[in-house]
Amino acid sequence: MDFISLTKALISIPSMATSEESYENIAKYLQTEIQKLGINSRPVITNPAKIENPDFYNKNLISLLTPKIPKYNVIANYGNGSFHLIMSAHFDTVTIDKYSNQKWSYPPFAGKINNGTLYGLGAADNKSGIGIALGVLDKIKGKFEGKISITLLFTGDEEIGGYGGIGYLLNNEISAADLFISLNGSFDKINIGCYGRLWIHFVSNQEICAFILSHRLELNNILKSHNIPLRFSHIETSRDDSPVLVFDALTSNFDQKLIRQVFHEFLPNITFELEILGFIKPAISSKSFYAEILAKLASTHSMKKQTIKIGAPSDLRFAINKNIPSLSFGPIQSTSNVHKPNENVKIETINSCVEIVSNFILNFVYRRV
Numbered sequence: 089m090d091f092i093s094l095t096k097a098l099i100s101i102p103s104m105a106t107s108e109e110s111y112e113n114i115a116k117y118l119q120t121e122i123q124k125l126g127i128n129s130r131p132v133i134t135n136p137a138k139i140e141n142p143d144f145y146n147k148n149l150i151s152l153l154t155p156k157i158p159k160y161n162v163i164a165n166y167g168n169g170s171f172h173l174i175m176s177a178h179f180d181t182v183t184i185d186k187y188s189n190q191k192w193s194y195p196p197f198a199g200k201i202n203n204g205t206l207y208g209l210g211a212a213d214n215k216s217g218i219g220i221a222l223g224v225l226d227k228i229k230g231k232f233e234g235k236i237s238i239t240l241l242f243t244g245d246e247e248i249g250g251y252g253g254i255g256y257l258l259n260n261e262i263s264a265a266d267l268f269i270s271l272n273g274s275f276d277k278i279n280i281g282c283y284g285r286l287w288i289h290f291v292s293n294q295e296i297c298a299f300i301l302s303h304r305l306e307l308n309n310i311l312k313s314h315n316i317p318l319r320f321s322h323i324e325t326s327r328d329d330s331p332v333l334v335f336d337a338l339t340s341n342f343d344q345k346l347i348r349q350v351f352h353e354f355l356p357n358i359t360f361e362l363e364i365l366g367f368i369k370p371a372i373s374s375k376s377f378y379a380e381i382l383a384k385l386a387s388t389h390s391m392k393k394q395t396i397k398i399g400a401p402s403d404l405r406f407a408i409n410k411n412i413p414s415l416s417f418g419p420i421q422s423t424s425n426v427h428k429p430n431e432n433v434k435i436e437t438i439n440s441c442v443e444i445v446s447n448f449i450l451n452f453v454y455r456r457v
């Protein structure tokens with residue numbers, strides 16, 4: 089399979105998350121390409137206006153600008169082994185910034201290759217991730233029968249929160265999985281989705297929540313200075329419409345009462361009530377076997393030493409909420425101009441990613457199961 093041409097073709101099909109876009113064209117194109125590998129796929133059409141508990145869609149500023157129309161995702165399965173691996177990538181992109189002073193050197197949907205670099209909107213973030221996933225499957229299919237089953241999730245709406253994309257698919261189409269690899273990641277840094285998650289019901293008013301949101305860094309510094317292994321992430325809305333603060337926790341070993349102390353320090357003179365609603369433990373340890381192996385394999389292809397970072401970038405957080413061990417790795421480099429004019433991805437990096445992930449699955453995941 090020529091996954092570079094596939095990536096170029098994906099760039100040529102506009103799929104900007106905040107435009108009047110249902111992703112139907114790109115999803116249909118993808119289904120045809122997946123069929124060429126002898127693999128069946130199906131579209132999963134989500135309706136953002138009807139997604140259960142759609143706090144994001146009701147209150148998030150970007151989503152207010154986004155038409156709430158039915159949107160396409162694509163799901164495909166291969167193999168019937170007991171180890172269930174999910175590979176995901178997203179095909180939606182940000183919108184072209186018409187007001188930027190910077191200009192595109194090549195048209196954003198042309199998929200122009202110059203000097204070993206492919207330019208275009210979504211080149212690195214994340215259409216090449218789809219090329220990589222299909223390149224990997226093409227390379228390894230027929231070699232792991234009976235051991236692994238792979239689910240491919242190609243989704244939209246990542247750029248506006250992922251609720252109608254990976255969030256919907258993981259919650260409605262996937263019962264369990266042993267490992268989730270998001271190919272929307274960095275080439276030199278492997279992210280492990282190993283945060284736990286703490287929900288705190290914060291009975292006060294929206295203004296204070298807006299204050300907390302805008303002083304996120306300050307709050308996180310106070311948490312840090314108290315050695316509380318939690319970082320404030322975002323605010324959700326509970327069923328009774330009161331704000332729920334969501335924290336990402338590095339471990340479950342902390343005294344939850346300390347949270348109250350931190351808030352009194354952070355908001356002196358203000359009365360509020362805190363109630364801890366729940367905690368989800370991290371699904372994967374920072375000393376992850378998988379992350380270490382992947383980093384080792386990637387280091388042989390890179391000038392830089394691969395680092396492993398604990399975090400919950402983007403789509404990974406949905407896998408964490410489902411307790412699925414998760415990693416992100418992909419073609420994004422510091423030169424990729426993600427979300428900017430002249431977004432690009434190096435052909436060599438795409439090829440390396442296919443090699444590394446294929447090797448990882450065949451030699452390590454395979455041996456382990």
Ligand SMILES: [Zn+2]
Pocket residue numbers: 182213247426427
């Ligand atoms: Zn992005």
